[in-house]
Amino acid sequence: xxxxxxxxxxxxxxxxxxxxxxxxxxxxxxxxxxxxxxxxxxxxxxxxxxxxxxxxxxxxxxxxxxxxxxxxxxxxxxxxxxxxxxxxxxxxxxxxxxxxxxxxxxxxxxxxxxxxxxxxxxxxxxxxxxxxxxxxxxxxxxxxx
Numbered sequence: 001x002x003x004x005x006x007x008x009x010x011x012x013x014x015x016x017x018x019x020x021x022x023x024x025x026x027x028x029x030x031x032x033x034x035x036x037x038x039x040x041x042x043x044x045x046x047x048x049x050x051x052x053x054x055x056x057x058x059x060x061x062x063x064x065x066x067x068x069x070x071x072x073x074x075x076x077x078x079x080x081x082x083x084x085x086x087x088x089x090x091x092x093x094x095x096x097x098x099x100x101x102x103x104x105x106x107x108x109x110x111x112x113x114x115x116x117x118x119x120x121x122x123x124x125x126x127x128x129x130x131x132x133x134x135x136x137x138x139x140x141x142x143x144x145x
Contacts, residue, residue: 002059003076004050008086018074018092027072027094029101033109035089037082044123045083046131051117058116062108071095071104075112081123 003014011034019030037046059075066073071093078088091108095101121128 001072001074002056003074004052005076005078006080007078008082009076009078009088009090011087011090014076014090015092022072022094025072025094027096029095029098030092031095031098031101031105032090032092033105034087036087037084039084041122042124043084044125045081045086046088047081047121047123047128048078048088049119049121050077050079054117062111066093066095066104069095069100069104071100073104073108077116077118083123 015032015034018032022030037043059073062073072095074090074092074094076090082088089112091105091112093101093105093108095104120131122131123129
């Protein structure tokens with residue numbers, strides 16, 4: 001289940017909804033990861049663009065991996081502006097066993113940072129500035145690939 005929102009994420013509401021959705025599923029572990037915008041380098045916040053067709057495909061592959069392990073993966077991400085100390089990213093794994101959930105959330109978050117088609121911009125002085133130095137090229141992207 002992939003959820004996209006405009007602006008900052010309402011973390012308590014989303015985590016509560018996810019917990020309620022899976023509360024009768026007999027999972028022994030629920031491991032959430034919440035990403036927030038840090039105050040660094042004088043930014044006012046971050047802004048995000050998402051290429052949804054590739055994101056849906058990427059996330060679908062992760063859902064299949066989760067299913068193979070008897071788990072469920074959920075993710076929420078922001079589009080547009082997110083200010084300092086607000087959340088732009090939530091991921092959670094539900095699984096019968098804690099070890100599966102702990103390992104899976106780490107693998108998922110690391111691959112998200114490396115592979116998800118989401119572009120990050122710094123907000124400075126009311127302008128969006130592409131965060132090139134903190135960006136990772138998506139595997140297979142580029143005109144010569």
